[in-house]
Amino acid sequence: xxxxxxxxTRAAAGxxxxxxxxxxxxxxxxxxxxxxxxxxxVTLALAVALVLGMGVRVLLGGYTxxxxxxxxxxGGETIPGASFIVLQEKLPRAVAGALAGAGFGAAGALxxxxxxxxxxxPDILGVxxxxxxxxxxxxxxxxxxxxxxxxxxxxxxxxxxxxAVVLGFSTAGRSGGRLGGGTSAGSGGLAGALGGTTFIxxxxxVATLCQAVLSGVMLSLNQHDLQSAxxxxxxxxxxxxxxxxxxxxxLLVVLLPAGGMLHARLAPADLGGELAHGLGSRPGxxxxxxxxxxxxxxxxxxxxxxxxxxxxxxxxxxxxxxxGGRPSLPAAALCGAVIVVAADFLAAEAFGGARLPTGVLxxxxxxxxxxxxxxxxxxxx
Amino acid sequence: MDTESGARAVPEATDGTTAxxxxxxxxxxxxxxxGVTLGYGDRVVVGPGQALDLDLPxxxxxxxxxxxxxxxxTLLRGLTRQLPRLTGTLEVLGRSAEHWPARSYxxxxxxxxxxxxxxxxxxxxxxxxxxxxxxxxxxxxxxxxDTEAIARALELADLVELAGTDVSELSxxxxxxxxLALVLAQQTPVVLLDEPTSYLDLSHQVELMDLVRSLPDPTxxxxxATVVAVLHELNLAxxxxxHVVAMAHGQVVAAGPPxxxxxxxxxxxxxxxDADVVPDPLLGHPVVLPRTPADRLGA
Numbered sequence: 001x002x003x004x005x006x007x008x009t010r011a012a013a014g015x016x017x018x019x020x021x022x023x024x025x026x027x028x029x030x031x032x033x034x035x036x037x038x039x040x041x042v043t044l045a046l047a048v049a050l051v052l053g054m055g056v057r058v059l060l061g062g063y064t065x066x067x068x069x070x071x072x073x074x075g076g077e078t079i080p081g082a083s084f085i086v087l088q089e090k091l092p093r094a095v096a097g098a099l100a101g102a103g104f105g106a107a108g109a110l111x112x113x114x115x116x117x118x119x120x121x122p123d124i125l126g127v128x129x130x131x132x133x134x135x136x137x138x139x140x141x142x143x144x145x146x147x148x149x150x151x152x153x154x155x156x157x158x159x160x161x162x163x164a165v166v167l168g169f170s171t172a173g174r175s176g177g178r179l180g181g182g183t184s185a186g187s188g189g190l191a192g193a194l195g196g197t198t199f200i201x202x203x204x205x206v207a208t209l210c211q212a213v214l215s216g217v218m219l220s221l222n223q224h225d226l227q228s229a230x231x232x233x234x235x236x237x238x239x240x241x242x243x244x245x246x247x248x249x250x251l252l253v254v255l256l257p258a259g260g261m262l263h264a265r266l267a268p269a270d271l272g273g274e275l276a277h278g279l280g281s282r283p284g285x286x287x288x289x290x291x292x293x294x295x296x297x298x299x300x301x302x303x304x305x306x307x308x309x310x311x312x313x314x315x316x317x318x319x320x321x322x323x324g325g326r327p328s329l330p331a332a333a334l335c336g337a338v339i340v341v342a343a344d345f346l347a348a349e350a351f352g353g354a355r356l357p358t359g360v361l362x363x364x365x366x367x368x369x370x371x372x373x374x375x376x377x378x379x380x381x
Numbered sequence: 382m383d384t385e386s387g388a389r390a391v392p393e394a395t396d397g398t399t400a401x402x403x404x405x406x407x408x409x410x411x412x413x414x415x416g417v418t419l420g421y422g423d424r425v426v427v428g429p430g431q432a433l434d435l436d437l438p439x440x441x442x443x444x445x446x447x448x449x450x451x452x453x454x455t456l457l458r459g460l461t462r463q464l465p466r467l468t469g470t471l472e473v474l475g476r477s478a479e480h481w482p483a484r485s486y487x488x489x490x491x492x493x494x495x496x497x498x499x500x501x502x503x504x505x506x507x508x509x510x511x512x513x514x515x516x517x518x519x520x521x522x523x524x525x526x527d528t529e530a531i532a533r534a535l536e537l538a539d540l541v542e543l544a545g546t547d548v549s550e551l552s553x554x555x556x557x558x559x560x561l562a563l564v565l566a567q568q569t570p571v572v573l574l575d576e577p578t579s580y581l582d583l584s585h586q587v588e589l590m591d592l593v594r595s596l597p598d599p600t601x602x603x604x605x606a607t608v609v610a611v612l613h614e615l616n617l618a619x620x621x622x623x624h625v626v627a628m629a630h631g632q633v634v635a636a637g638p639p640x641x642x643x644x645x646x647x648x649x650x651x652x653x654x655d656a657d658v659v660p661d662p663l664l665g666h667p668v669v670l671p672r673t674p675a676d677r678l679g680a
Contacts, residue, residue: 021532021536021541023541024532024533024535024536024541025528025529025532027506027532027535027541027544027545028506028528028531028532028535028544029528029532031504031506031544031545032506032510032523032528035507036523264517267511267514268511268514270498270500270511271497271498271499271500271511271563272494272496272497272498273463274458274461274463274492274494274495274497275492275493275494275497275498275563277461277462277463277492278461278463278487278490278491278492278493278494278564278573279487279491279511279512279514279515279567280483280484280485280486280487280488280514280515281483281487281514282483320502324502325501325502325503326507
């Protein structure tokens, strides 16, 4: 600090246009390639972990399948017993777990980045609960109850509705005109509410309301539906069918690239609304898009597997820890996928005869993490 | 609302100075405001009564001074278009700001706000990298032009050695230079700074403003960037600025070289401040010496 910038600056200013000195270039290149290498390494490692996890899920456990048998089954050969278990039970669970986990993880990354709060995640803000209420409502009252597409549509509508209610309440009364002169001026609407805690409070209220409605709807179900609804709302891959998987896969193919683009576009929003605006970003508008895509991702995953507790909340901080603080939507999505596949395997196999719903395990792992995040964010502010 | 934007309406200038450029025959202004009013809801903060006309000179450093709440920051927010104009026109480097796409505009005009938010666990290089956002494509892929611009910005802000340091570990002066480097990496010909020297001690204030006033225009070789800084410290403004705009109650009261604008009469009008103004013995710019009635009596 003691050496004044004077000489260096004047020398630098003397050079034309935008050419930088070789040593500065080398320093930046080294840092850039370092962080890029770390991001690529982490993403690849997560992808490998996912493939391994899915392999373990399909091949090992209570019923073991050898790799040659598995390949033979995939090739279309029928091995009595094994074929059914692999194609109707183990493989769909692994694929659905990976897809749903990716959906939850990406949704968490989008909410986290838009709302700039470590607790902002679709499972805290009532999005997954809203989707669950709508899906169970469809099961109870809808036509052709329990069809994959019908429940998926209902879950998407429910998730979006819950998001809209949370947005509506947390941006109400922020219509720009109220703010005068101060530093927050000109930041009405969503852009002004971003980064606030109003979202969290409104979200918890909506989540609780949805939970209450869900309990009410469940009571109106007949005995058979009640059993499956109870397992599904705990978050379980038991009821996964190839039909649901196809619906989820189609939704992810559309939503994940859109989410990736919005996630990149929101990068300046981390720096506060004013600077983001100066960088040509429109955090309010882009943020609304990101929350919509995030809500759809979480709802689509919920429709397939039920509201797997805390997966969306867990994935983003874990991914950030691995990438060295750099927010990455693909890393968060992969983290979510790995978490769900691993949790499903453990829930099914690690507790002897008792096959727990997967959501019980993710919930048990997520609750302490949520408390830790709460303590940490409280300490910082 | 008065919106006579056609004729060159000179605002109510008090002591003969106008809001026009310092040299009428010089290059066209970098920023030209005509008939502009800015505000929040139905409260007009800039240009109440008489809409604002203002020219800011190209390739020079302009300091905007004025008492708290006189509309300085609001004016900057209008220049970045974060706050939409209620009336009037804005031209930047001869082009109308109307229908100018946000990212393209951000490649021409950069803003360093008063209190930007530093995300956790970010190195200086990663922070400065964010300044490249308006130059990037849909998925934010990096190019060698980005590397070049970041290196150049770090070099100008004298932060090359600290490029890999976590932002939270920087001193106040270093952190402010890191924010400035972010804005420099944006490589815009026009740079707006909202109180860039608050929270800095005196030597770092001078250091930062000397850096700011020597910034090169990244788009035109051999030319200085147009810098517009809101400053509270009058003597710093006087020392660093080529052009000073004094604002009071949302109006431009005077604009011109520091020697013309910083007069006892103007300080009385803008701040209600009794002051003597003397020339700096070494550099010649005016130095403001505040007085109270007790000072006058005691003397």
